[in-house]
Amino acid sequence: xxxxxxxxxxxxxxxxxxxxxxxxxxxxxxxxxxxxxxxxxxxxxxxxxxxxxxxxxxxxxxxxxxxxxxxxxxxxxxxxxxxxxxxxxxxxxxxxxxxxxxxxxxxxxxxxxxxxxxxxxxxxxxxxxxxxxxxxxxxxxxxxxxxxxxxxxxxxxxxxxxxxxxxxxxxxxxxxxxxxxxxxxxxxxxxxxxxxxxxxxxxxxxxxxxxxxxxxxxxxxxxxxxxxxxxxxxxxxxxxxxxxxxxxxxxxx
Amino acid sequence: xxxxxxxxxxxxxxxxxxxxxxxxxxxxxxxxxxxxxxxxxxxxxxxxxxxxxxxxxxxxxxxxxxxxxxxxxxxxxxxxxxxxxxxxxxxxxxxxxxxxxxxxxxxxxxxxxxxxxxxxxxxxxxxxxxxxxxxxxxxxxxxxxxxxxxxxxxxxxxxxxxxxxxxxxxxxxxxxxxxxxxxxxxxxxxxxxxxxxxxxxxxxxx
Numbered sequence: 001x002x003x004x005x006x007x008x009x010x011x012x013x014x015x016x017x018x019x020x021x022x023x024x025x026x027x028x029x030x031x032x033x034x035x036x037x038x039x040x041x042x043x044x045x046x047x048x049x050x051x052x053x054x055x056x057x058x059x060x061x062x063x064x065x066x067x068x069x070x071x072x073x074x075x076x077x078x079x080x081x082x083x084x085x086x087x088x089x090x091x092x093x094x095x096x097x098x099x100x101x102x103x104x105x106x107x108x109x110x111x112x113x114x115x116x117x118x119x120x121x122x123x124x125x126x127x128x129x130x131x132x133x134x135x136x137x138x139x140x141x142x143x144x145x146x147x148x149x150x151x152x153x154x155x156x157x158x159x160x161x162x163x164x165x166x167x168x169x170x171x172x173x174x175x176x177x178x179x180x181x182x183x184x185x186x187x188x189x190x191x192x193x194x195x196x197x198x199x200x201x202x203x204x205x206x207x208x209x210x211x212x213x214x215x216x217x218x219x220x221x222x223x224x225x226x227x228x229x230x231x232x233x234x235x236x237x238x239x240x241x242x243x244x245x246x247x248x249x250x251x252x253x
Numbered sequence: 254x255x256x257x258x259x260x261x262x263x264x265x266x267x268x269x270x271x272x273x274x275x276x277x278x279x280x281x282x283x284x285x286x287x288x289x290x291x292x293x294x295x296x297x298x299x300x301x302x303x304x305x306x307x308x309x310x311x312x313x314x315x316x317x318x319x320x321x322x323x324x325x326x327x328x329x330x331x332x333x334x335x336x337x338x339x340x341x342x343x344x345x346x347x348x349x350x351x352x353x354x355x356x357x358x359x360x361x362x363x364x365x366x367x368x369x370x371x372x373x374x375x376x377x378x379x380x381x382x383x384x385x386x387x388x389x390x391x392x393x394x395x396x397x398x399x400x401x402x403x404x405x406x407x408x409x410x411x412x413x414x415x416x417x418x419x420x421x422x423x424x425x426x427x428x429x430x431x432x433x434x435x436x437x438x439x440x441x442x443x444x445x446x447x448x449x450x451x452x453x454x455x456x457x458x459x
Binding site: 049052053056057060061064065066085086089090092110 | 373
């Protein structure tokens, strides 16, 4: 599992954990993120059950596990949070921040010691020892109850499945040439994202944020002008294509 | 080590399946015991209609009903115990999986071995032992209940023989009483078969 520090400013850091070479071939590669501020940390989309051991291996190298007081699950999918039943046994009294919509579903993964902190549809925030993290609504992109996490100090947006690309394990960590990256994320966004209205709503909301880095849960990270390039590209992309013919799709472009 | 764990996970899965199976079988038996209770009440009604001549049959019908009620109670207890055993197996599976992953981390990162992890590992090992002990105790109780149910059914079979003898002394009602005894006999045998199947299934739980 690769450990990459994305941001560091005194006691405030963002670390990306991903590109795990030991993972079984047929499970999708995922990016996990750890935000630390002073002596508290939050793990964003901790990953699937298969990833628990490599994640734990990586985390023990980074910080004392007691510092992880919060977990965040952008939505209910297994690649996001099916490891919960195991984290639940290692973290004492951690809080899981997740859309209120999914509580009853997520609890199926096993949750005896962790406290569920429901995020209302309109979003919310979390104070991490003075660092105010924002939960940004991203409903229907793709899950019907879905959030991103924005850190206004680091100017980083954890965008979940938005900006995701399905790529091999040895892919670069950052998007360098946006145009050549399009083919790696186009189908994912068209097929997984169901709602044009939700898409435009999210783009409008995110354009108002000051973002230097946009970090998806799969694939490469967008830096600087690549973030705007992504938003511009996504804005004109037809989504929810499962029942549409290629002619219909072409006519929408 | 990985093979042992896989075997353990399989045996826990088999335990859960066996407990669910026993629960399903005994649920069936509980329904049948309710039918037995109904048949016993029918027998009682017939005995009252016949009058003094059928006083022996009236007593037998009370025994029938008593055993049927006891069987329902025991079946309910078995159902509850089986559910507990199945739930324990799932908890143990999750706990064993956690231990496996943590041991893997502690082996590969001994220099980063954190107190918290070591403590949690010990806690889970302890909790697994406790869960195993609870399952063992539940199994012993379950076997006792199955044995009890077996005794009830065997007693009912004895009562059924006596009921047929009594029916022989009441030629006017013989056909009706034989029919009822036959129903009781079939139901009792069916419950006995279920109990034997459950006793056989117990080997997957222990």
